[in-house]
Amino acid sequence: MTKTRKWPPQLGLAIALAVLMAGLAAARPGFITLGNLVNLVRQISINGILAVGVTYVLLTGGVDLSLGSLVALTGVIAATFAHPGEYAVVVPVSAGIAAGALCGAINGVLVTRGRMAPFVVTLGMMTSARGLALLASGGRPVSNLSTAFTRIGSGDFAGIPAPTWILLAVAAASHVFLRNMRMGRHVYAVGGNESAARASGVHVNKVKMVCYTVCGAMAGLAGVVLASRITTGQPNAGIGYELDAIAAVVIGGTSLNGGTGGVSGTILGALLIGVINNGLDLLNVSSYYQQVIKGVIIVGAVWLDRSKKS
Amino acid sequence: MTKTRKWPPQLGLAIALAVLMAGLAAARPGFITLGNLVNLVRQISINGILAVGVTYVLLTGGVDLSLGSLVALTGVIAATFAHPGEYAVVVPVSAGIAAGALCGAINGVLVTRGRMAPFVVTLGMMTSARGLALLASGGRPVSNLSTAFTRIGSGDFAGIPAPTWILLAVAAASHVFLRNMRMGRHVYAVGGNESAARASGVHVNKVKMVCYTVCGAMAGLAGVVLASRITTGQPNAGIGYELDAIAAVVIGGTSLNGGTGGVSGTILGALLIGVINNGLDLLNVSSYYQQVIKGVIIVGAVWLDRSKKS
């Protein structure tokens, strides 16, 4: 009969990214060195982890504004358990991730059982979690962390920074989960048409709970990595990170209405944002122009992606 | 056969607000004094104006993240024309509003003609406009403003602060526009079912253009009022204002998917946020607990609103 349309969904974005990188390499040979590429992948790690997490929530048609605050809260909690000579490094790491997952689960309960708009629920969590982070730390950075803990953020393996390995691991696992597992299919169904998913026997609330909890856990992981990288638990860390993470996902082609998109696009989106930040720093563009240009490039890249499609 | 459901949509929210205010009045008699009530309505003015503006955009199913940056940009622009003895006060005011409207229109064009997600477009504008505000001001506050200009933010009329009058005016006009004018109905239609609206002969792109432009103009108005109130055009003003404004709208019952809600809910939402901020300050709740409580109250109020409905 006729052929199925098989246009890779993020081709436009990948082209935009390639053009941008080629331009930067031409303008600044230092951009394409091994050292800087390692730099780049390290710098996108935290936003990447958050973006992978929030991809789950966005796919269901929800949103999570609490990410930035959760990064602060979980970072502070992890740091509290990470002083040298107190606990094995697994304790702070699990504490941070568990705290994030718990907050995510609370978001999930309020969205499903409470039948409230995800925007409102996670806005409340954003505010409350920030307060908790300040309370837990007394408003001051929690420092003096063990080297075992700080190595998470600063170490590397086979030349690639540890945070990047973590990002790769969660991205790969999420990709497989969303593409190949039954529950992953259900995530798309809930986001695509919630009533139809329910009528098909999908446990909509369970799916949403999983997504919000995973998103919270990823925020916890990001909080741990950040605290380890900057060697402190900062109660005022992560402000605005939620927007960067959501931006990466949306730039990567996942719809805010849910149901379409995926982790591969998210990684491209995070890379695009990372390349812009890194490239403009390398070019030493003045801060004022940097912001103007950054906005234009983001819109331009997405425009290219859109117009390639139709 | 079927009866019309005539439960006033924001009754739950109004009740939540009343309970909160009664509680505050009991805990702190100073809360209910004339002086503090005047304070309260003045304090919600800027967020209220922004929230009314973004109501238009949210009703179409879009979003506007650029509000905060536009407040800064338009404030700086207005301030540049507001030095004493240079221009009549109408010049800076119109310049600010026009600049906001222009930026809003650019958002609108990119969303309609460019067929890009409003999130991405307005995120780009958010970043770029902030850069422009810094460029236009050289990164420093624009001060030394004429008293005619600063009176907009500090003056009052019949005991009610001028910014509150401005909010009342735009809210009333918007309410009438959205409820009683053809174009207003079309705004709801576009948000409710865009393809149906198109099939019904509604000029979808035109409606969206109007909404984004009005939203930008309101941001300009808010920028003018803010600059006048703090007697400077501050290039770093308005950070995070977009979230507060959207929160007021969503708390007020307007769906992020568009098509339902309205200005009356928005005003209630802005009031709720204002009362929480003002009340917790009055109670001298420590800032950390204040944030925790604020998040809880927002979610609680919306929960009350939701559960009353079903």
Next chain:
Amino acid sequence: LLQACSSSGSAKKGPVIGVSLLNVSNEFIVMINQAMDAKAKELGVQIIVNDAQRSADRQVEQVESFIAQKVDAIILNPCEVEASSPAVDKAIAAGIPIVNVNSETRSTPTAFVGSRDEEAARIAMEYIAKRLNGKGNVTMMQGFMGQAGQIKRDTGAREVLAKNPGLKLIAQQTAEWDRAKAMSLMENWIQSYGARINAVFAQNDEMAMGALIALEQARLKDKVIVVGVDAIADALAAVRDGRLDATVFQDARGQGAAAVETAVRIVRKQPYEKSVMIPFQLVTRDNVAQFH
């Protein structure tokens, strides 16, 4: 939790002072806050502390609320030079004494306790000039663009650069007061300039710490001088350990205590100084012990 609830029930004993702080998730401001609490307890006055969360507009609102509550005095830790001025004007117009702490506003308050931010940057940059013998490549990490602190520290630093033509400002960029952003920025600078950078001036210690960690990880720290401002605990520890070259001590506790004391004196109609200047001090490994 509800400090006021308990005390407002009982008969009002001492004067009430309203305090509006720049941002209590900032360690430096937290220290000012703690000093104020201690001093208030000592003097038997009640203080109401509001957090302006870096928004001048909120700050003006909070002062309006204090006026409506008829507090006896106001202490203002201004967010902005210009934008926080209406708060001062309104308090003065309402006949309530207002004391600015830590930084200035355009409008003149009843009294001022603090120091000049330009001074801190000047001290830091002069230290760099001295270490480099007036010759070398410098980078500067800016605070949040357009904020009073950033502008003033920028001004101070540039004065010293102008006096030392041998110092070249090869790059400057904002890291928005944030440690994580500063780390990324430093990493990018290392890619661009590598060992050509001789010194980094960060406009606060958070950013200095971020730059420091990035340089250490790139094994360049021994080639680059890093200086911050504020003397937060982390930075002092880093100076003590010989990692951070210097920071500039600003006496948060002294400022907080003096502000409350001045406000109480005004309320009690005792003599007070209109301007209490608390000097900055350079902290290096040599004198770090006295700052703990």
Next chain:
Amino acid sequence: MQPLLQLEGISKSFWGIRALDGAGLSVARGEVHALTGENGAGKSTLMKIVAGIERPDSGAIRFTGSAVAMIHQELLPFPEMTVAENICMGAEPANAFGWLDKSAMHHRAAELLARLGVDVMPGARMGDLSFAEQQSVEISKAVGQQADLLIMDEPTSALSDRECERLFRIIGDLKQRGVAVIYISHRMDEIFRLADTITVMRDGRPVATRPASGFDEATLISLMVGRDFDAALVRQPAQTGEVALEVRKLTREAKFRDITFTLRAGEILGLAGLIGAGRTEIASAIFGLDPAGSGDIVVRGRSVRIGSPADALAQGIAMVTEDRKRYGFVGDMGVRENVTLSSLRRYSAGGFVRRGAEDAAADEQIRALSIRAAGREQQVKYLSGGNQQKVVLARALLSDPAILILDEPTRGVDVGAKAEIYGLIARLARQGKAILLVSSEMNEILALSDRILVIREGAIAAEVTPSRTTPEEILSYAMPQ
């Protein structure tokens, strides 16, 4: 005389998929022009082009009238707005400043609804109406638009005979006034009753256009399907077995009350009634989409609590819903993913989907129901209406239920496929499945059911046996007293 509408050589492709291939059509004023043909033949696409919603790749459109109104196959409601606002959308009565005249809106809506004889309040919220009621509202909207060409894309797919009669009368009136109507339908009786001219489409172009008198049913069907075909329905009553489903005193306030019946394995029980009688509500309550307030549901002798469709599916109950766009499919997903959504567990191991098995199952269903798609990966939102319906049906069948609830199962399905589906339903009953059939098509329910319950205003008004009843008798029970 110059025709009102003249189409020539219209072609349209979607991503390389040819929907229209040089289609031409000519419609005169005052003519009722029926358009029919297989699912996916391109009827809706052609009409969307006429209405200006899609742009053709090539071809010429000559329209000499002033306005076109269209009733869409997939409804286009504004669920959050009132019925009156829906009806007036795009043509609201307003003064020169754009100020709305709300009472005029209300009156216009009330009048149009009364003409169609639909019992819906102009102030009701559109989203609260049943699919059929929404369809009636959209018909009223189109009729009220004073167009000289009215396109009706399967307007009666969810209407029962009474509303259909009213609609036909309205069409007669419009014709008198010189309005041309293009009427798309898969129902032969309607086509022969209404049409002056009939065009049959196949594979994106008309294959025959003749005056209605030039066709008889058999030739029409063979032209549509492309082969000779016997559409007559004959079903031998099946052997019935154990009681599979028993419903006792099922009640929901203001919707239905005291619904009690039993359904045996191998039996097909029909639910007949007028729109709004509550049949869909009853079916949805049993399936757990919208659980009832009180009453018992007994499945194979055990009383069960069904709080959600997942519970129902776990009990072996599957349902094809009436509102396919809302409950039927996930538009962004492909045919494969939709078809297997309810039974994914069977095609997975250890939580992982086994793609090979899933692909095979999807292909099997595509073949069995002759779903016309560009492959199993084609997104369902881009399928034609009838093919979407087949996807929904396939999903329900694939879950291999013991009890199957079918609410308007052949809505929008072409005659050929309809006969296949009838055959399928009969075969399923023979295999021992218990089937609850809700249908507004009298022929369908009479031909397929073993027993028929007539629902009137939320209660069972009568039970009849198809072999010993007539459509008139059923209608007399269904009419509100």
